[in-house]
Amino acid sequence: MRKQECIAMLLAGGQGSRLGGLTRIRAKPAVSFCGKYRIIDFTLSNCLNSDINTVGVLIQYKPFLLNSYIGLGSAWDLDNPYGGVHILPPFLGEKEGSWYNGTANAVHQNHEFIDYYDPDYVIILSGDHVYKMDYTRMLKFHKEKNSDVTIATIQVPWEEASRFGILSVDDDKRITKFTEKPSQPDSNLASMGVYIFNWSILKQALIDDAKDSQSQNDFGKNIIPQQLKQGKRVYAYKFQGYWRDVGTIESYYQANMESLKAGHFLNIFDPRFRIFSNEDILPPHFVGSTAEIENSLVCNGCIIHGKVSNSILAFGAYVGKGVEIRDSILLPYAKVHTGSVIRKTIVGENSEIMRRCIVGAEGQSVPNQEGIAVIEDNHIISEGSIIEAGKNA
Amino acid sequence: MKRVRMPKVLRRSFRKVEARMSNAIGIIYANNAADSLQGLALERPIAAVPFGGRYRILDFALSSMVNSGMRTIGLVTPHHYRPLLDHLGAGKAWFLDRKDGGLFILPGVFHGLGGNNHTFCIKDLQNNIEYLEKDFAENVIISSGEQIFNINFKSALEFHNNKHADVTLIYKDMRESDDLTDEMFFEIDKDYKVSKVKVKVNDTQDLKKAKPLRSYFVNILIIRRELLLGIIEKYSSFGCIDLIDILTANLEVLKIYGNPTCSLIGKIRTLKDYFDRSMDLLNLEIRGKLWLGEDRIHTKLKDNPPTQYASKAKVSNSLIASGCTIAGEVVNSIIFRGVILEDGCQIRNSIILPKCHIHANAQTDYAILDKSVTVNGENVLKGSPNNPLVVLKKTVI
Numbered sequence: 001m002r003k004q005e006c007i008a009m010l011l012a013g014g015q016g017s018r019l020g021g022l023t024r025i026r027a028k029p030a031v032s033f034c035g036k037y038r039i040i041d042f043t044l045s046n047c048l049n050s051d052i053n054t055v056g057v058l059i060q061y062k063p064f065l066l067n068s069y070i071g072l073g074s075a076w077d078l079d080n081p082y083g084g085v086h087i088l089p090p091f092l093g094e095k096e097g098s099w100y101n102g103t104a105n106a107v108h109q110n111h112e113f114i115d116y117y118d119p120d121y122v123i124i125l126s127g128d129h130v131y132k133m134d135y136t137r138m139l140k141f142h143k144e145k146n147s148d149v150t151i152a153t154i155q156v157p158w159e160e161a162s163r164f165g166i167l168s169v170d171d172d173k174r175i176t177k178f179t180e181k182p183s184q185p186d187s188n189l190a191s192m193g194v195y196i197f198n199w200s201i202l203k204q205a206l207i208d209d210a211k212d213s214q215s216q217n218d219f220g221k222n223i224i225p226q227q228l229k230q231g232k233r234v235y236a237y238k239f240q241g242y243w244r245d246v247g248t249i250e251s252y253y254q255a256n257m258e259s260l261k262a263g264h265f266l267n268i269f270d271p272r273f274r275i276f277s278n279e280d281i282l283p284p285h286f287v288g289s290t291a292e293i294e295n296s297l298v299c300n301g302c303i304i305h306g307k308v309s310n311s312i313l314a315f316g317a318y319v320g321k322g323v324e325i326r327d328s329i330l331l332p333y334a335k336v337h338t339g340s341v342i343r344k345t346i347v348g349e350n351s352e353i354m355r356r357c358i359v360g361a362e363g364q365s366v367p368n369q370e371g372i373a374v375i376e377d378n379h380i381i382s383e384g385s386i387i388e389a390g391k392n393a
Numbered sequence: 394m395k396r397v398r399m400p401k402v403l404r405r406s407f408r409k410v411e412a413r414m415s416n417a418i419g420i421i422y423a424n425n426a427a428d429s430l431q432g433l434a435l436e437r438p439i440a441a442v443p444f445g446g447r448y449r450i451l452d453f454a455l456s457s458m459v460n461s462g463m464r465t466i467g468l469v470t471p472h473h474y475r476p477l478l479d480h481l482g483a484g485k486a487w488f489l490d491r492k493d494g495g496l497f498i499l500p501g502v503f504h505g506l507g508g509n510n511h512t513f514c515i516k517d518l519q520n521n522i523e524y525l526e527k528d529f530a531e532n533v534i535i536s537s538g539e540q541i542f543n544i545n546f547k548s549a550l551e552f553h554n555n556k557h558a559d560v561t562l563i564y565k566d567m568r569e570s571d572d573l574t575d576e577m578f579f580e581i582d583k584d585y586k587v588s589k590v591k592v593k594v595n596d597t598q599d600l601k602k603a604k605p606l607r608s609y610f611v612n613i614l615i616i617r618r619e620l621l622l623g624i625i626e627k628y629s630s631f632g633c634i635d636l637i638d639i640l641t642a643n644l645e646v647l648k649i650y651g652n653p654t655c656s657l658i659g660k661i662r663t664l665k666d667y668f669d670r671s672m673d674l675l676n677l678e679i680r681g682k683l684w685l686g687e688d689r690i691h692t693k694l695k696d697n698p699p700t701q702y703a704s705k706a707k708v709s710n711s712l713i714a715s716g717c718t719i720a721g722e723v724v725n726s727i728i729f730r731g732v733i734l735e736d737g738c739q740i741r742n743s744i745i746l747p748k749c750h751i752h753a754n755a756q757t758d759y760a761i762l763d764k765s766v767t768v769n770g771e772n773v774l775k776g777s778p779n780n781p782l783v784v785l786k787k788t789v790i
Contacts, residue, residue: 035699036715074485276696281486283684284446284714284727285700286675293706297699300447300715312699 002082004117006139006196008052009110010043011103012127013060018248021348021376021392022331027059028247029127030066032331032349034259035299035314037277038069039246040127044076044085045275050135052123054083056113058106060090060099075278088113102217108206119199124219126193130255131243132273138237139196148201148232151175151224152194154239164190165220167236175234180220189236192243195219201232249369253346256312256329260295280332282315290321306336320355328360331377344389348377355383363388416531417550417615418494419458420524422513423451423538424471424501431664431783433763437476439661440538443746443764445674445684446714446727448692449480450661451538453683458534459487460688461546465494467524468538469501469517480693487691497524502633512537512612513636519625525618533621535636537612541659541670543683543690544613549652552585553615558650560620560640562587563613565658576609577637579651587649590641608651610637611658620647657682668761668781671727671744675710697730705736714747721751735770742778760784 016028023031029040047055055078059066072078073085088110090099100106107114107124114122121142123135133152142150153167166185168177179185197205205223209215215222227234244255282301287293291304298304299315306323316333319325323336327344330336334347342353343360353359353375360373367390374392375381387393423440433442440451451468458466466489470477483489484496499521502514513535518525525533532553534546544563553561564579580589616636628634640649657679659670673679684690697716702708707722714730721738729747734740737754744761751757752770759776763786768774772790776782784790 274696275698279694279696281689281691281694283680283690284712286677286680287708287711287713287723289710291709293702293708294704296702298702298713299699308702309704 004054004083004119006052006121006123006135007054007056007083007114007117007119008047008123008125008135009107009114010040010055010057010125010127011106012040012066013058013063013100013106014128015061016128016247019252020249021374021379022249022252022346023062025062025377026065027061027063027127030069031252032314033130033246033252034256035297035312036279037275039130040066040070041076041275041277042130042132043125043127044070044073044078046131046133046135047125048076048078048276049273050133050139052135053078053080054086054117054119056086056088056110057127058088058100058110060106063087063089069278071278076276083117086113102215102222103219104206104209104215104223105217107202108210108217111203111206114199114203122197122199122202124193124195124197128245128247129193129243130246131192131239132241132270132275133194133239133243134273135194135196138194138239141237142196142235145173145235146233147196147235148198149224149227149234150196150237151234152192152239153189153236154192154243155188156190158185158188161185161188161190165193165224166190169236173236173238175228175236178224178228178234189238191220191224192239193220193245194239195224196237201227249346249372249374253329253370253372257310257327260297260310260312280315285313288321291319314349334375343373344371345373345375345387347375348379350377351375351379351381353381354385357381357383357385357387359385359387360389361386363390367391416554417463417534417546418528418530418532418618419463419466420469420499420518420533420535421451421454421458421466421538422469422501422517422535423477424469424517425537425539429663430661430667432785433664433667433761433783436473436786438471438473438538441476441480442661442667443729444541444661444667444671445690446712446729447695448690450541451477451480452690452692453541453543454536454538455487456688456690456692457542457544457546458536459489459691460543461550463534463546464489464491465497465528465530467497467499467521469499469521471501472503474498474500482693486693497521499524504633511633511635514633515625515628515631515636515639516633518621518636519629522622522625525622525625528618530618532615533618534613534615537660539661540612541661541683542611542656543686543688544654544656545688546615549654550615552652553650556585556650557648558615559617559647560649561615562640562649562651563611563615563654564608564651565611565654567607567609577641578607578609581608581651585650585652587644587651590644608653611654612660614640615652664761664781664783665779668744672725672742674712674727675725695730703736706734721753738768742781744781763788766790 012029016023165180167189168187246252285302288305292307294309297312301316304319305321306319308325311328313330314332317330318335320338322339325342329346331349333350335352337355340357345360371389489496501517578591700717703720706719711723711726713728716731718733720736721734723740726743731748733750735753738751739756741758743757746764748765751768755768755772757774760774760782762784765787767789
């Protein structure tokens with residue numbers, strides 16, 4: 001063990017119930033994104049690209065697939081003799097033990113892990129955001145401001161501001177007010193759910209929070225307001241770049257589809273800030289003589305015989321003859337057989353759509369979730385089925 | 394209708410764990426640097442020539458051994474070994490970064506003016522004798538790194554052990570369609586013992602004579618380690634001599650058996666071999682046997698993003714690797730990683746190696762573009778099926 005200046009605690013234990021069928025068998029951070037990646041790839045790659053080599057991953061909900069995906073962290077070059085990736089599940093102590101009860105509680109229960117590395121700073125990350133960010137700049141800002149807590153923020157459109165934790169700052173970027181999901185936002189500066197704490201400050205805050213029986217033990221709802229109330233030096237770091245919360249079917253779909261646009265902000269092609277993933281080793285994809293592909297992303301191991309437009313085919317996907325796929329996302333190893341038509345649909349991992357199905361058909365009523373149909377993981381849609389737009393199966 | 398099925402990621406790791414192949418270590422000869430590939434092997438050994446969209450030829454021998462459960466593999470390198478070591482690193486992608494065993498680099502002999510036309514040169518092993526001496530394995534599996542195949546050696550090794558053989562030669566039964574010049578044919582008796590050998594068929598006349606023999610050697614053999622050490626010692630004064638020649642000369646003395654394989658084997662000796670074996674991959678049946686089965690072919694990971702298709706892209710009957718940007722037309726071709734094909738370009742019957750950039754309206758037909766070639770707009774590159782046009786690495790046209 002060697003003392004670390006800054007270690008990361010990655011919150012990956014949430015259920016992500018708003019992603020419905022996509023998180024039925026796996027935790028949200030392990031959900032496929034943009035064909036080749038899984039959501040947690042972005043945070044882990046950010047750590048690597050920010051020279052943070054000790055990451056504690058707090059897990060709780062259906063952790064097996066997530067754990068096996070992370071492994072030793074070697075896919076992100078995080079298998080490091082002085083630190084590395086540590087999977088931190090809830091555990092039993094001498095007298096008692098409990099599930100993680102809120103984000104703050106999860107970190108609190110692992111204070112011994114953090115003390116082991118004796119860091120000056122702890123960065124709290126969330127495993128369900130898609131973004132590229134160099135945390136060293138934020139840490140530099142944190143030190144310059146002699147701050148106790150620094151919150152990464154991003155400007156969001158005013159009309160969406162009420163979905164986020166909204167901050168007001170003074171001229172020195174010091175935070176004067178923090179409101180979680182305000183109905184009448186007085187700023188459009190939103191918290192990204194990325195915090196840097198001085199470990200001594202965080203440790204005390206967690207102890208205080210644990211004593212408060214009214215607290216929901218949540219960073220956004222309790223810890224940050226409590227720090228502001230105590231008059232701690234809480235600063236806002238302004239992040240400029242691409243950041244998406246992919247917590248709902250709609251935002252997940254939008255974020256995926258955005259990556260099809262040319263000159264996209266996330267720029268997964270940028271060799272200076274690479275996003276790594278723990279991919280299955282598959283041969284190149286095969287495009288048959290009846291295939292037509294336009295404006296799409298296609299991964300290794302796919303076999304394509306049908307028409308694909310404005311869509312993302314994750315690794316190992318199969319598109320049969322006469323199939324038409326439009327505005328859709330096929331997750332890893334999804335199969336669509338001969339003659340089926342798929343529109344604006346997320347087809348879950350390993351699921352299979354048999355012959356002559358129509359998914360995303362126009363229905364009688366106004367569709368839910370912006371008309372995005374979702375087929376959950378490992379599901380089989382039998383031959384000739386019709387699934388309306390916005391429906392889940 | 395719901396089916397309880399284990400996700401693919403898990404199914405793979407649930408593969409039946411079989412007995413360790415710790416009684417065999419591997420040696421792969423990757424040092425044939427003779428440039429019979431018209432420039433593709435000019436600055437790299439044939440084993441390091443890119444193949445099949447994301448692999449190098451060597452990956453097939455290496456993956457076969459790893460998938461057979463072997464944990465110790467030595468690689469005989471030529472003097473120009475940078476491309477090989479760049480590709481292999483510590484062998485992590487093949488799970489060969491190990492405490493016990495792992496990947497060993499065995500620097501090969503400098504062959505000078507004469508070049509190297511041996512399959513398994515004894516002197517290469519003599520120079521690396523420690524690799525063979527310090528291991529405890531019973532057998533050594535020796536393979537050429539210049540052929541395309543996917544064989545699980547477990548059954549061959551079992552055969553070798555059951556027969557208490559000194560040497561087991563892996564062979565294939567001849568088919569009419571095979572190109573069999575330069576092959577070593579042999580005859581086997583009912584007990585699979587090799588009884589007669591006819592070395593190297595050079596012309597059609599020889600081929601007719603060889604026909605009754607039917608079985609030809611595929612440059613893979615299993616040999617007892619102690620015997621191999623003995624041979625190296627006895628023949629050390631000869632300098633460069635081929636292990637195959639030694640074995641055939643001692644047919645009476647040694648217990649040499651043959652074990653058939655029905656896997657596809659494609660030796661890469663000429664440019665036509667390279668082109669034809671590459672184009673074979675467009676055939677589903679061949680791809681199925683080579684890399685769609687349970688034993689995957691492993692290769693260096695590049696973590697490229699998915700391939701982007703623009704709205705003008707037209708692709709048919711082609712293999713496309715990751716990290717490409719495709720806006721042009723691609724027919725019957727193999728496109729490696731990170732290739733950029735601009736609007737209106739036409740790629741037909743071609744093999745485009747990594748990081749090539751084809752500008753707008755350029756055309757290629759029966760061409761092989763080595764790594765990082767740039768073809769500027771409106772250029773037309775045309776070869777023929779029997780003589781594909783090769784463009785050397787980093788050329789700008």
